[in-house]
Amino acid sequence: MNAALKSGQGPLEYARRPWIIILFGLVLVFLYAPIASLIVFSFNVDKSGVWHGFTVMNYVKSWHNDAIFQALTNSITIAILSTVFSTIFGAMTALTLWRFRFPFKNIYEGFVALPIVVPEICMGISLAMFFNYTGMMAGVRDWIWPFNLINIIFAHIAFCFPFVAVVVRARLQGFNRQLEEASKDLGATELQTFTNVLVPFMVPSLVAGGLLAFTLSLDDFVITLFSSGPGSVTFPVKIYGMVKRGVDMQINAASTVLIAITLAATLIAMKLQSPSKSGH
Amino acid sequence: MSAPIVSIKNLTRRYPGGVTAVDNVSIDIAQNEFFALLGPSGCGKTTLLRMISGLDTPTEGQIFIGGEDMALTPPNLRPTNMVFQSYAVFPHMTVQDNVSYGLRVTGVAADETKRRTAEALEMVKLSHLAARKPDQMSGGQRQRVALARALVKRPKVLLLDEPLSALDAKLRDDMRLELTRLQETVGITFIIVTHDQDEALSMASRIAVMNKGAVEQIATPAELYEQPRNRFVADFIGKVNLIEASVLKQSGKKVSCLTQGLGKIDVSTDKTCGDKATVAIRPEKLKISTVEPKGAGIIKSRATVRDVAYYGDTSHIVADAADGLNLHINVQNNTRTGGAGVDRGQKIWVHFNPTDALLLTE
Amino acid sequence: MDDWKDFKRVFLTLASPGSFWLLVFFIIPMAFLFVLSFSSKAIVNGETSTTAYDYFNTFGNYIASAGTSYLVLLWRAIWTSAVATFVCLVLAYPLALAVCFAAPKWRPILLLLLILPFWINLLIRTYALYSIFRSTGVVNQAMGLIGLGPYEMLNNTSAVIMGLVYVYLPFMVLPLYSTIEKLDRSYLEASLDLGASQARTFWSVTWPLTLPGVITGIILVYIPCLGTFLTSDILGGPNNWTIGNAIQNQFLEANNWPFGAALSFILLYATFIALVIRALIAGRSKGVDA
Numbered sequence: 037m038n039a040a041l042k043s044g045q046g047p048l049e050y051a052r053r054p055w056i057i058i059l060f061g062l063v064l065v066f067l068y069a070p071i072a073s074l075i076v077f078s079f080n081v082d083k084s085g086v087w088h089g090f091t092v093m094n095y096v097k098s099w100h101n102d103a104i105f106q107a108l109t110n111s112i113t114i115a116i117l118s119t120v121f122s123t124i125f126g127a128m129t130a131l132t133l134w135r136f137r138f139p140f141k142n143i144y145e146g147f148v149a150l151p152i153v154v155p156e157i158c159m160g161i162s163l164a165m166f167f168n169y170t171g172m173m174a175g176v177r178d179w180i181w182p183f184n185l186i187n188i189i190f191a192h193i194a195f196c197f198p199f200v201a202v203v204v205r206a207r208l209q210g211f212n213r214q215l216e217e218a219s220k221d222l223g224a225t226e227l228q229t230f231t232n233v234l235v236p237f238m239v240p241s242l243v244a245g246g247l248l249a250f251t252l253s254l255d256d257f258v259i260t261l262f263s264s265g266p267g268s269v270t271f272p273v274k275i276y277g278m279v280k281r282g283v284d285m286q287i288n289a290a291s292t293v294l295i296a297i298t299l300a301a302t303l304i305a306m307k308l309q310s311p312s313k314s315g316h
Numbered sequence: 317m318s319a320p321i322v323s324i325k326n327l328t329r330r331y332p333g334g335v336t337a338v339d340n341v342s343i344d345i346a347q348n349e350f351f352a353l354l355g356p357s358g359c360g361k362t363t364l365l366r367m368i369s370g371l372d373t374p375t376e377g378q379i380f381i382g383g384e385d386m387a388l389t390p391p392n393l394r395p396t397n398m399v400f401q402s403y404a405v406f407p408h409m410t411v412q413d414n415v416s417y418g419l420r421v422t423g424v425a426a427d428e429t430k431r432r433t434a435e436a437l438e439m440v441k442l443s444h445l446a447a448r449k450p451d452q453m454s455g456g457q458r459q460r461v462a463l464a465r466a467l468v469k470r471p472k473v474l475l476l477d478e479p480l481s482a483l484d485a486k487l488r489d490d491m492r493l494e495l496t497r498l499q500e501t502v503g504i505t506f507i508i509v510t511h512d513q514d515e516a517l518s519m520a521s522r523i524a525v526m527n528k529g530a531v532e533q534i535a536t537p538a539e540l541y542e543q544p545r546n547r548f549v550a551d552f553i554g555k556v557n558l559i560e561a562s563v564l565k566q567s568g569k570k571v572s573c574l575t576q577g578l579g580k581i582d583v584s585t586d587k588t589c590g591d592k593a594t595v596a597i598r599p600e601k602l603k604i605s606t607v608e609p610k611g612a613g614i615i616k617s618r619a620t621v622r623d624v625a626y627y628g629d630t631s632h633i634v635a636d637a638a639d640g641l642n643l644h645i646n647v648q649n650n651t652r653t654g655g656a657g658v659d660r661g662q663k664i665w666v667h668f669n670p671t672d673a674l675l676l677t678e
Numbered sequence: 679m680d681d682w683k684d685f686k687r688v689f690l691t692l693a694s695p696g697s698f699w700l701l702v703f704f705i706i707p708m709a710f711l712f713v714l715s716f717s718s719k720a721i722v723n724g725e726t727s728t729t730a731y732d733y734f735n736t737f738g739n740y741i742a743s744a745g746t747s748y749l750v751l752l753w754r755a756i757w758t759s760a761v762a763t764f765v766c767l768v769l770a771y772p773l774a775l776a777v778c779f780a781a782p783k784w785r786p787i788l789l790l791l792l793i794l795p796f797w798i799n800l801l802i803r804t805y806a807l808y809s810i811f812r813s814t815g816v817v818n819q820a821m822g823l824i825g826l827g828p829y830e831m832l833n834n835t836s837a838v839i840m841g842l843v844y845v846y847l848p849f850m851v852l853p854l855y856s857t858i859e860k861l862d863r864s865y866l867e868a869s870l871d872l873g874a875s876q877a878r879t880f881w882s883v884t885w886p887l888t889l890p891g892v893i894t895g896i897i898l899v900y901i902p903c904l905g906t907f908l909t910s911d912i913l914g915g916p917n918n919w920t921i922g923n924a925i926q927n928q929f930l931e932a933n934n935w936p937f938g939a940a941l942s943f944i945l946l947y948a949t950f951i952a953l954v955i956r957a958l959i960a961g962r963s964k965g966v967d968a
Contacts, residue, residue: 040388044330044375046366047390047870048863051780056772060788063769066844067795070806073816077809086819129696136689138682148696151704155905155949157922158942161929162707165714165939194703197696255799258907262929272801279801279912283809291802302797332781371867391870398871404864408886418872421882469872 071295078288094289104290107274112297113182114260114270115253118192122249123242125193126200133201134208151195152202160262163191167263177265184268191263192253199252200245207241247305254298319383320344321505322368322473327377327387329363329529337363338374339529345473345507345522350499352520353509356552360529361509362477368507369398369475382472397466398475401482403458405450411437411461412446418469436468439498456487467502476508480515492519513553517541525549541598546678550596557602557643558676559595571675577641578617585675594676599646601672604633604658609667616667619643621658631656635666715739715939731936739940748924752944755920758835758910759903762842766850766899767892769843774854779863789855796848804912807844808832811913833915841909842899849898857891858884889959897956901949921945 041047050056081089098104129148133141151159167173167187176186211234219229257272264273271294278287322345329338338360345351353361366372368379370391379387386394397418406414415436419429437443440460450458459479466474479495480488496519499506510516516523517537524534525548533545544550547558561573561581569584575595583595603609609616619635622642626649633645633656643666647656658664682689713733720730742748777788795803810816811831818828831837865887869879885892907922914920919927921941928938 039390041370041373041390043373043388046372047370047876048779048866050772051776051784053776056776059769059772060776063773063847064791067792067847070810070844071795071798071803073810074802074806077816084814125695125699128692132689132692132696135680135692136682136685137679138689144697147700147705151700153901153949153953154708155901155922155942155945157905157907157925158708158711158946159704161925161938161942162711163703164929165710165935166703166707169710190699190703194699197699201696251797255801257801272799275801275805276908279805279808283812287805288809291799291805295798295802298797298799299794302794369871371871391867392873392875396871398868400864400868402862402864404862404868406865406868406883406887417869417874417882421869421872421874421878465868465872 074288075292075295078285078292080285083283083285094285095293098286098290098293101286103269104271104274104286107269107271108290108294110182110185110268111254111271111294114185114188114192115250117182117189118196118253119246119250121189121193122196122200122253123246126197126245126249127204127238127242129197129201130204130208134205134211148198148201151198156195156256156258159195160191160259163187163194163259164262173263173265177267184265187263187265188260188268188270191259192256195256195259196249196252199248200242203245203248204238204241207238211237243305247302250301251298254294318347320380321347321349321382322507323378323380324364324368325378325380327364327367327374327379329360329367329372330375336529338367340377341526341529341531343524343531343534345505348503348505350496350506350519350521351508352516352523353507353526354513354516354523354552355511355526357511359526361511361526364526365398365475365477365507365509368473369396370394371398395472396475397469397471397473398477399459399462399466399479401478403455403462403482405458405461405465407450409449410446411442411448411450411453414450414461415464415468418465432468436464439467439501440464455482456491459483459491463498467498467504471504473505473507476506478509478511480510480512488515495519517553525552527552542674544596544674544676547594547596547676550674550676555599555644555646557597557599559597559641561593561595561675563589563591563593573675577637577639578615581615581670581673583670583673583675585677587675587677589675589677595673596676597668597673599632599644600630600648602643602645602666602668604635604645604647604656605665605667606658606662607665609665611667613670614667615670615673616665619664619666621660621662621664624656624658624660626655633658635664637666711939711942714936715943717936717939719934719936739937740944742937743940743944748921748941751919751921751924752948754835754918755904755906755922755945756948758838758842758920759900759906762839762846762903763850763896763900765839765843766847767895770847770850770854770895771892774851774858777851777855778858778861789851792851793848800845801908803845804841804908807841808912811837832913833917835914835918838906838910838914838918838920841913842903842906845909846899846902849902850895853891853894853898854888857888857894861887893956893959897952900952904948904952905945 045052078094079090079092080087081091081093133145133148138144164173172187176184178184179186215233216229219233220226224232255272257276260270261273261276264270271290275287275291278284322343324341324343327338327341328336330336341364353364355361363372367374367387368381370386370389374387377387378385381395406417409417412433416429416433419432424432434443437446440463442457442460442464445453445457450461453461476495480491483491492515495506508516508520517540520537522534522536523540525532525540527548533540533549535543540549540553544553550556551558559575559578561575564572564574564580566572566589569586570582571585571589571593572580572582573593573595575581581595617637619637621633621635623634625632629649631647631649633647635643635645637643645666649655714731716736716739717731717733718736718738720732722730773792777785777792780788812818813828813830817831821827821829861884865883866879869883870876874882905922906920907926910918910920911923921944925938925941925945928934928941
């Protein structure tokens with residue numbers, strides 16, 4: 037690799053090496069072609085891998101497919117509720133860990149990080165047994181919507197809030213505590229200082245953490261599969277059932293809708309987050 | 317001058333997006349010179365240095381090193397070595413491993429590597445720290461590692477990118493002397509990039525002053541100071557009073573001009589002037605007096621002291637002359653009493669010898 | 679940092695919700711699972727009960743897990759995950775390098791392109807992969823046009839590995855990007871300047887200094903791969919099940935919970951061993967923190 041350099045191109049401009057550009061292109065094709073094909077074929081008239089004509093019937097059908105519609109509504113409801121609670125709990129945990137010295141802090145920190153590293157399937161079945169054993173699985177089955185989803189929401193909060201805590205704490209690490217002192221010096225109370233100084237500083241990480249929780253919740257299949265009773269099916273669980281029965285363009289249609297929702301949420305959150313980045 | 321060791325011909329570096337960092341620069345640097353590239357930040361001096369090292373490549377032009385055009389030769393195949401501004405001492409290697417790195421990667425025999433590494437460490441007085449990791453060392457020590465690491469390669473040219481900027485003031489003075497001493501000992505051409513004129517003036521044998529990608533003047537330190545080629549160089553090197561003047565008449569080397577605030581002045585110059593010119597005069601070449609000075613041919617003007625700043629060895633005076641002209645004057649505090657001997661608001665005479673003034677046409 | 683004793687009320691208010699949730703919905707269930715892994719179904723009136731257990735009475739579940747068929751599943755999880763992680767690393771490193779060394783205005787866009795799929799539902803992505811590679815999928819249709827195939831591209835180990843790479847590649851790109859981005863490039867320049875070739879520079883400087891990011895990436899990819907269940911189920915089929923599928927099977931079909939619990943803890947131990955190895959390596963290398 038001692039070939040002569042190119043005019044106007046330094047030795048470290050890896051982004052302009054042909055082999056890296058080709059690799060980059062191939063990886064993008066690998067990443068996006070399946071999704072693009074999924075979206076394109078959601079408009080296909082039949083379920084073969086060949087294009088036989090354009091239709092929106094798959095969308096109409098899945099919209100009127102009560103099971104799919106219910107699963108999608110469930111998923112979004114669960115995601116919103118668990119995002120709200122995990123953001124609050126995660127932020128509080130982050131504040132605790134950032135602000136205080138207390139006995140066995142290292143061990144506590146380790147426990148908070150555990151749900152992040154424990155395989156989903158282990159957490160899923162432990163929750164399944166827990167809900168069964170305490171009677172919660174059967175107990176909530178007949179509750180009115182959305183209370184029949186409460187086990188799933190509880191489970192989602194349990195694995196989402198540690199992620200929020202990690203994100204918020206990373207942000208707090210960059211906080212200059214002299215700002216707090218300045219605020220108190222200017223006559224603000226502890227609470228006013230918290231709401232006027234610390235909370236605005238935390239906002240970008242709350243948005244990022246919340247978004248992460250929302251996606252994790254919407255995305256989760258394994259834990260949901262185990263902690264959901266028969267009546268409370270989420271979108272991924274529903275799709276799994278359908279996939280096991282074979283390819284169906286209604287899956288493509290409904291998936292396209294969900295992709296659109298998540299990408300929109302992601303892009304909006306990124307937009308919201310970017311102007312307030314200046315606090316770094 | 318014998319054949320130059322580094323010869324830069326019409327070198328240009330344009331970046332995508334239209335920025336031209338280095339614009340048609342040509343410089344010859346002789347064997348054994350201590351050469352400085354001096355200029356404000358963004359003037360292209362670092363880009364030029366990086367192109368000599370091979371870490372960047374020109375869009376046009378040639379770089380001859382030891383007679384061979386190396387403009388597109390990868391950095392690892394050039395007989396140049398660099399001391400980086402951040403030193404770039406590898407954090408995961410000991411001092412010993414850092415210094416021997418350049419020998420090990422080019423397949424120098426183990427016993428020779430060992431011997432030369434030891435010599436290089438000795439030269440920068442770091443033999444006792446050979447087993448240390450860089451994070452256990454001070455900035456000054458890390459810089460010595462960077463120096464030893466480059467010099468151990470016995471390059472034809474040593475490139476130094478703002479080598480003193482990260483050191484504190486006291487250490488910087490020591491290091492300046494040390495670098496001059498090293499350059500004399502090893503007999504290698506040094507090219508140093510700096511924005512600090514004191515650094516360039518005190519160390520370099522020749523200096524190229526750069527501005528906006530182009531070379532304004534290449535000269536010895538004394539020439540740069542006393543014979544700046546244009547306003548930029550005069551203003552960038554040291555302090556200077558630049559006085560606007562309109563040329564009345566030129567006959568041969570004699571120029572008569574009417575200046576702002578100082579009336580008619582006759583100066584000599586080698587250049588042909590247009591209508592407008594600038595008279596440049598250094599603050600220490602202006603003298604003050606409380607009584608009207610006498611002497612044939614001196615230029616004198618009344619002025620009011622606006623400000624006096626005391627610096628111990630000198631005092632800097634700012635005085636308002638006629639026509640809204642501000643004059644900066646440096647006065648040696650030659651006696652233990654009185655400092656400059658003038659106070660704010662005091663009326664004084666400012667005078668100078670016209671041979672100390674310089675006419676600038678660019 | 680303040681001592682909790684000086685602000686007891688604030689401390690307790692802030693700490694309680696998270697701690698409570700962690701205790702009730704994580705620690706207690708996991709503890710219960712742990713207990714169950716040493717238990718067996720109770721015999722009530724001479725019949726095996728479906729709901730009652732005799733607790734802490736056996737190592738039998740672990741002994742049964744050591745049976746060849748389950749060891750095979752664990753071993754398959756370990757090595758398919760290793761191959762998938764390796765492929766992710768080999769692909770992601772040059773990509774992350776390219777993003778970091780691209781023009782600043784391009785960097786966020788390139789990075790976003792690589793990690794955007796992360797925001798799309800995992801099941802949807804796996805399904806998308808399944809539908810283009812199935813025997814009547816787009817890929818086989820396309821190959822049919824030039825007279826090839828159709829090939830059976832799913833239901834084998836390669837399909838599982840491809841699926842894992844597809845799903846977890848962003849997890850490798852992110853830590854690598856953040857490490858390489860923080861790496862002072864004058865280290866690389868110094869190495870080149872001192873005579874090292876690009877390859878030598880990579881192995882002597884870039885790689886060791888970015889090792890913490892590499893390790894973080896390996897862990898972020900390896901651990902979820904180890905417990906995978908969807909990818910092997912949908913793309914691999916029953917012949918390519920890994921331990922995750924076995925656990926699911928014990929719970930949802932075979933209905934032998936104590937045995938499933940034991941398998942879960944075996945997976946958990948494998949995970950922790952991976953984490954410990956990471957901690958040991960990270961403790962020794964001195965690079966740029968991810």
